[in-house]
Amino acid sequence: METKVKYMWVVVFVVSMSIAGLNGVDATHDYYGPCGKHDIEKEAQKLAPCTYAAKYWRAPVSERCCTIIEKKLNNSGYLCAILQTRTVYDAGVRPEVAVTIPKRCNIAVRPVDHNCGDI
Template sequence: MKTKVKYMWVVVFVVSISIAGLNGVDATHDYYGPCGKHDIEKEAQKLAPCTYAAKYRRAPVSERCCAIIEKKLNNPDCLCAILKTRTAYDAGVRPEVAVTIPKRCNIAVRPVGHKCGGFPFV
């Protein structure tokens, strides 16, 4: 009798794990955020050359920063999400200043007027 009960619990456990795997746990691979399948905190770390320029409106913007921002402007929603990360916050990035970087870099194709947390790109 004890063997049958143990066997039944093993079967119930295996079936429930299988159902969970098929119905929900495995489906999370389809979700991507505004930056696709890239880790948004790691993307924020890539903007380290822009930290000083993203804190102070009158700070000079390095060529390296401009090159990075120009690439990120292909997806302005991703850039906005990066500006709202914990990494950016901890670095002292001010989103209202960071949205001015594309203009300060003289990037011709930029999302003028695109809202980023209430702050429009200029």
């Protein structure tokens, strides 16, 4: 009798871990989004050196901003997600100006067909 109870607990444990594991695998991509496990608001704060250039068309873009943007350009979805954060909105950034920063930095390899929704 005691063996059956132990066996039942092992089966329950294995089944519950399998269900939890499968749910985590299916939902991981949708849950984390384009920035992976990073907090999108904190990632937006890292782009603070670009704030002034992202507000005004004719503002000079700092070298530090260009360096940061060049590192982040490998994932245009990441930058688009950041442009839609509360941090960016509160900073007064104009997304239609912000998307011009890679060109203004003379970055040779930039995403040509990126689409940030309504931006």
